[in-house]
Amino acid sequence: MSVSSPVSSTIPADPSFSRRLIDWQRRCGRHQLPWQSTRDAYRVWLSEIMLQQTQVSTVIPYFARFIERFPTVDALARVPVESVLENWSGLGYYARARNLHRCAQTVVERYDGQFPQDPEVLASLPGIGRSTAAAIAVFAFGVRAAILDGNVKRVFARHFGIAGFPGAPAIERSLWALAESLLPGDGIEAYTQGLMDLGATLCVRSTPDCAACPLNASCRALAQGRVDELPEARPRKPLPERETTMWLLSDGENVLLEQRPATGIWGGLLSLPEQDGWNSAEALAARCGYRLVSQQALPDLRHTFTHFRLLMHVSFCCVEALPPSGRLPEPLLWRPWSALASAALPAPIRKILEAAASR
């Protein structure tokens, strides 16, 4: 409950908190991640955006592909956003990809291709919030700035015995103040990386390795036997369930896809036409100048998003072109099966198409 002053007279602010963390990071922290050992702001920025709400092991192959395809911020700014989405396909939170592209264009046009160093200026760019701005400033420019990500919240909640859900606005405000107050005079890079490394390798959510922790001597949660209770979980509401039927139309060579609106779930990605927009497979095929030859249900698929659960029924439809082929309605497009590997598809849709292709 002592949310207001986590650093109180009960546990004095440990002057060696940052010192111990820095020493530990240099000995035991991670030093070989693909975006480390560079001060290339482009790589630092790209990795930080990909790492938002996403684990290191998931990011690594995506980061490698982006660096290979788009080696510089100029290269990224020049390609169409569709190309960015194609390479982001499967990584999730697709607003990150759209913002990534907008941010690259802003950096090129307004900052002459050089990322600004000031965290406040960085945070004004699309997709860069307060914590990501600080991380970029630290790792690319050695600027003394505070991050506050999930790792840091967990480490602080335990070390300073902070009760309540760390994402709650009031608690988050005090955590930011704490983060600012603990910044070291020197070694900001090792300190910042140390917070992340500690949270990712020792001070993990379940069964943390407190015996190996460089901060165990001053950890309030450890002293009070409350390590398993902190940080407190997010208060959850029940997930709503939605249901949809998707049409997988194919003439043998091509598949009918539909580009989703730029905002909302899977924004800007290619998906399968759904029942809401097209009442029946016959109607959909007719609208495209095709006729339905046969129709077969594929196995149902369940997908869980952050805020709802989706039950997908998929109907595989063989179609045949009718002679006078009119214009395809705007969001619809035919894609060869062979082009799907590099298409901007959401993960569950990719799975459906892969399963259908190997039948």
Added chain:
DNA sequence: CAGACGTGGTT
């Protein structure tokens, strides 16, 4: 401010 916004891994 609360809710939208993905996916895959762990327990």
Added chain:
DNA sequence: TAACCAAGTCT
């Protein structure tokens, strides 16, 4: 299985 959530940001 279902809950939980990971280098958060935007509206």
